[in-house]
Amino acid sequence: MKLLEERIRKDGVIKPGNVLKVDSFLNHQMDVTLFNEMGKEFVRLFQHKKINKILTIEASGIGIACICAQHFQVPVVFAKKTQSINLDGEMLTTKIESFTHKRTYDVIVSRKFLTTEDHVLIIDDFLANGCAVDGLIDLVKSAGATVEGVGIAIEKGFQSGGKLIRDKGVQVESLAIIDFMDAENEILEFRKQEI
């Protein structure tokens, strides 16, 4: 998606260790106008799918998921990273390893909000090693619901997550795919995409 790629080139900051900081518009400060354009694009990419729910994970996926959900006219459920005493009833749980935070999270969703009737689009801000998305797919499957696809803002195409999830037969659509980045020389190469 050209609009997102241009924004990454303009406001993203490449850091050593293949870190891309997009906190000025994507995952700390959030540009909801951009998110709306992303939502329209996800609708186009998943137009053949019957989607009745969007699933994301706290915290940085929530804003994108909510804005995009308007374009699908469906509710959003977000998976929570720690057990909350306000969550009772039956829980679906999985474990997700975070390379960023160098720890493993317990991730939970109330069983009430993922059922066998649900056709789920998973949305998140980043896809790198795929642990978070893989965990969300686990949760959907353990509910007996159907994963209709995965919509990602930025995929690190040089990491294994995209292949891992696509090899499961899941439709993954990433609005910007970075194939190469180099902090020292400020190089960022996007994979060629249609729009």
Added chain:
Amino acid sequence: MKLLEERIRKDGVIKPGNVLKVDSFLNHQMDVTLFNEMGKEFVRLFQHKKINKILTIEASGIGIACICAQHFQVPVVFAKKTQSINLDGEMLTTKIESFTHKRTYDVIVSRKFLTTEDHVLIIDDFLANGCAVDGLIDLVKSAGATVEGVGIAIEKGFQSGGKLIRDKGVQVESLAIIDFMDAENEILEFRKQEI
């Protein structure tokens, strides 16, 4: 706001200990259509204020804040509850005590995203003892920015947070204010409001 009050009566669950569970539409599964109506109401309530940024706190404030931000045509910044290694540069920090989780969080916002130019509307899902909102006000003030108001979905009017924040001279608008709740007898009393 009648629409929100009716939804709370329909789908909210009153639990012992003055706990109101609204996780089917507000803070776990999220009804973005309802959030849009809330956004329109916040615009009406703060129409005399010059607002250029919305501040919220992860995780359950983010969805409401993002949907509402569309109606103000401003970006959202969310405060983060733990130090992330991906956040560098100068940070604004405060401490927030969570009664729900019985712990104290370090809460941080990048100084880049709160400046002396900013006129901030704080948005959150609940106002009870006021610790979270008070912490966010702290962050805004420490940035030299201006707090233009606080927009809350559900205020527990029988707890002290509303008075605490209003006594600071801050305009607080809560779309539903609960004055009394009783789990045993399933009683929920809302404060009379205009709309």
